[in-house]
Amino acid sequence: MSKHASQRCILTANRLTDGTAVFLDFEGAWSESIVEAVVAHSPDEVRALEDRAAYDAAHNLVVEPYLVEIREVAGHLEPIRYRERVRAGGPTILGDVPGYTQPFPSPLAREEREPFIRAA
Amino acid sequence: MYRYDEFDVEFVRQRVAQFRDQVDRRLAGELTEDEFKPLRLMNGVYLQLHAYMLRIAVPYGTLSSRQMRKLAHIARTYDRGTGHFTTRQNLQFNWPKLSDIPAILDELADVEMHAIQTSGNCIRNVTADHFAGATADEVADPRPYAEIIRQWSSLHPEFSFLPRKFKVAVIGSDRDRAAMQLHDIGLHLKRLADGRLGFAVFVGGGMGRTPFIAKKIRDELPQADLLSYLEAILRVYNLQGRRDNKYKARIKILVHEIGADAFRAQVEAEWLRIREGALKLPEAEIKRIDAYFAPPAFDRRPTRIALRAPDRPFDRWVTRNTHTHKQPGYVIVTISLKPIGGIPGDASADQMDAVADLAEQYSFDEVRVTHEQNLVLPHVRIEDLRAVYDRLKAIGLAEANVGLATDIIACPGLDYCALANARSIPIAQRISDRLSKRQDQIGDLKIKISGCINACGHHHVGHIGILGVEKRGEEHYQLLLGGSGAEDAALALIAGPGFGPDGIVDAVETIVDTYLKLRRSPDEPFLAAYGRLGAAPFKEALYAAA
Ligand code: SF4
Numbered sequence: 001m002s003k004h005a006s007q008r009c010i011l012t013a014n015r016l017t018d019g020t021a022v023f024l025d026f027e028g029a030w031s032e033s034i035v036e037a038v039v040a041h042s043p044d045e046v047r048a049l050e051d052r053a054a055y056d057a058a059h060n061l062v063v064e065p066y067l068v069e070i071r072e073v074a075g076h077l078e079p080i081r082y083r084e085r086v087r088a089g090g091p092t093i094l095g096d097v098p099g100y101t102q103p104f105p106s107p108l109a110r111e112e113r114e115p116f117i118r119a120a
Numbered sequence: 121m122y123r124y125d126e127f128d129v130e131f132v133r134q135r136v137a138q139f140r141d142q143v144d145r146r147l148a149g150e151l152t153e154d155e156f157k158p159l160r161l162m163n164g165v166y167l168q169l170h171a172y173m174l175r176i177a178v179p180y181g182t183l184s185s186r187q188m189r190k191l192a193h194i195a196r197t198y199d200r201g202t203g204h205f206t207t208r209q210n211l212q213f214n215w216p217k218l219s220d221i222p223a224i225l226d227e228l229a230d231v232e233m234h235a236i237q238t239s240g241n242c243i244r245n246v247t248a249d250h251f252a253g254a255t256a257d258e259v260a261d262p263r264p265y266a267e268i269i270r271q272w273s274s275l276h277p278e279f280s281f282l283p284r285k286f287k288v289a290v291i292g293s294d295r296d297r298a299a300m301q302l303h304d305i306g307l308h309l310k311r312l313a314d315g316r317l318g319f320a321v322f323v324g325g326g327m328g329r330t331p332f333i334a335k336k337i338r339d340e341l342p343q344a345d346l347l348s349y350l351e352a353i354l355r356v357y358n359l360q361g362r363r364d365n366k367y368k369a370r371i372k373i374l375v376h377e378i379g380a381d382a383f384r385a386q387v388e389a390e391w392l393r394i395r396e397g398a399l400k401l402p403e404a405e406i407k408r409i410d411a412y413f414a415p416p417a418f419d420r421r422p423t424r425i426a427l428r429a430p431d432r433p434f435d436r437w438v439t440r441n442t443h444t445h446k447q448p449g450y451v452i453v454t455i456s457l458k459p460i461g462g463i464p465g466d467a468s469a470d471q472m473d474a475v476a477d478l479a480e481q482y483s484f485d486e487v488r489v490t491h492e493q494n495l496v497l498p499h500v501r502i503e504d505l506r507a508v509y510d511r512l513k514a515i516g517l518a519e520a521n522v523g524l525a526t527d528i529i530a531c532p533g534l535d536y537c538a539l540a541n542a543r544s545i546p547i548a549q550r551i552s553d554r555l556s557k558r559q560d561q562i563g564d565l566k567i568k569i570s571g572c573i574n575a576c577g578h579h580h581v582g583h584i585g586i587l588g589v590e591k592r593g594e595e596h597y598q599l600l601l602g603g604s605g606a607e608d609a610a611l612a613l614i615a616g617p618g619f620g621p622d623g624i625v626d627a628v629e630t631i632v633d634t635y636l637k638l639r640r641s642p643d644e645p646f647l648a649a650y651g652r653l654g655a656a657p658f659k660e661a662l663y664a665a666a
Pocket of ligand 1: 531532533534537538539540541570571572573574575576577
């Protein structure tokens with residue numbers, strides 16, 4: 001994971017029991033909302049996230065943890081890669097085209113895609 | 121029908137119990153993810169972008185009403201009310217909880233279904249022509265042979281850890297509706313020179329990173345020798361396939377690297393050695409399996425009835441979505457899972473239940489899943505078409521677009537898939553919406569979209585193919601032209617520089633407009649016009665302004 005450590009980043013994983021994408025939050029818990037993610041700004045903070053990733057994976061709270069690089073856009077922080085933005089926001093199935101009927105309410109999709117995280 | 125015998129029953133129950141224990145141990149922290157991952161994959165459980173995904177095998181795409189109802193029940197109880205039919209004739213659930221999966225597998229076992237060999241480097245679920253046993257243009261039903269291969273390949277000890285995954289498709293007609301030549305092994309059931317049934321054998325086809333059309337390595341294989349020949353192919357591959365490099369490990373690379381002639385020579389040498397051994401298929405055994413697939417009890421029907429009702433939507437639907445049956449008085453109905461602007465291949469639990477009811481009432485209890493992500497009622501009386509149409513209309517599945525521009529194949533892409541580079545589904549939705557008004561005018565056009573190089577959306581063989589890539593962290597799409605997954609199999613070629621998510625929809629429309637302008641007549645389909653004109657006018661239209 002260290003190769004990502006040059007930038008600001010957050011820690012994500014999938015929750016073991018149901019696979020939901022989760023983000024390590026300010027209180028050290030795993031949140032379903034990226035808005036609450038804790039941001040590492042320095043190499044030391046990045047190392048702390050990495051340690052935490054290894055610990056929580058080893059203790060079977062989460063699966064496949066990794067760091068996500070983020071950037072500041074208009075006063076907010078968001079993942080640099082589009083992939084990570086979709087992962088954080090949920091499926092982007094278009095609800096506004098005629099044949100689409102939403103089969104389920106998607107709590108993740110409901111969250112506004114932007115802003116993601118308030119810039120510190 | 122699919123023969124799930126006593127052995128399967130007991131084995132699948134045991135496997136579910138074993139997996140239940142493994143899941144419990146994983147949740148209790150007794151197994152690490154490294155230990156658990158190969159176990160879950162062996163049971164069809166993937167970890168995707170937002171959740172786990174369960175892939176369920178539908179052998180040669182054939183389902184009974186009871187099985188379809190069970191899938192609906194699982195969608196409703198354990199998922200978010202939807203199932204996704206894939207290009208492998210399988211079904212995927214996108215939101216199961218890990219803790220629920222043993223219960224789901226138990227429910228599946230109740231209807232003789234499972235998720236075994238839907239992942240991993242083994243021989244995967246065998247696919248077949250979705251019109252098998254019904255279409256007027258087939259020599260014989262290919263499914264008994266698909267079933268024989270299923271039984272032979274299930275838990276085959278020698279072939280459970282191949283260099284890579286391995287896919288087999290079987291067709292029984294000169295029309296290839298199963299993309300047979302894009303499989304590791306493709307089998308074409310046909311009449312041999314002596315009048316008996318046998319196979320032409322194709323090897324080394326595939327899409328993904330390095331696409332190849334399969335090479336024919338044997339024109340005439342007697343049916344009695346089917347399994348010994350397959351075993352010889354697998355054995356040569358198992359020994360020589362590139363285990364050192366995942367990207368070069370498929371059989372297509374081996375066939376390409378050593379050449380089809382050298383590969384054939386090795387297979388034939390091995391085959392000669394084992395041909396008269398235990399794998400010889402006795403006539404009686406073929407007949408026994410054949411009997412399970414005996415045609416249903418068709419009644420004698422008039423061959424002609426007044427088909428065309430005056431209202432145009434029904435007329436359109438009959439024209440587009442039905443196919444000639446071998447039994448006079450019957451037709452094959454394709455149920456499009458491509459409502460305009462919808463998600464290709466998705467069906468809600470209510471829709472699945474309704475299709476199960478239709479199959480029970482009007483199609484001898486049978487449903488098929490197509491690799492183009494649609495469903496099929498294989499045996500419908502002509503006089504019942506109106507009733508079937510009305511019921512489909514009521515559940516939003518009466519779109520008359522089979523084979524048209526809105527009948528798009530799209531993989532789950534970045535909306536679900538952990539391997540994806542870009543989204544497929546919203547692109548399909550936009551294109552469908554954009555072209556829907558003109559689809560009859562455009563005529564036959566196959567658009568296929570993959571969210572990454574793995575090509576689950578078959579973009580290599582789209583008349584128009586779209587491949588999602590990642591460019592500087594953002595989505596980007598390559599446009600490919602001129603492919604075909606049918607009997608005239610051909611690989612599409614990249615048209616030029618790619619496009620963003622909006623640009624790709626415009627680009628597809630530009631290709632369509634160019635075709636409409638340049639075609640000789642409405643009778644010249646897109647692929648024929650492209651073959652005549654070449655890529656140049658299309659590239660010109662796409663890039664001239666740039
Ligand atoms: S083509 Fe790629 S993105 Fe699409 S389903 Fe396959 S692996 Fe996932």
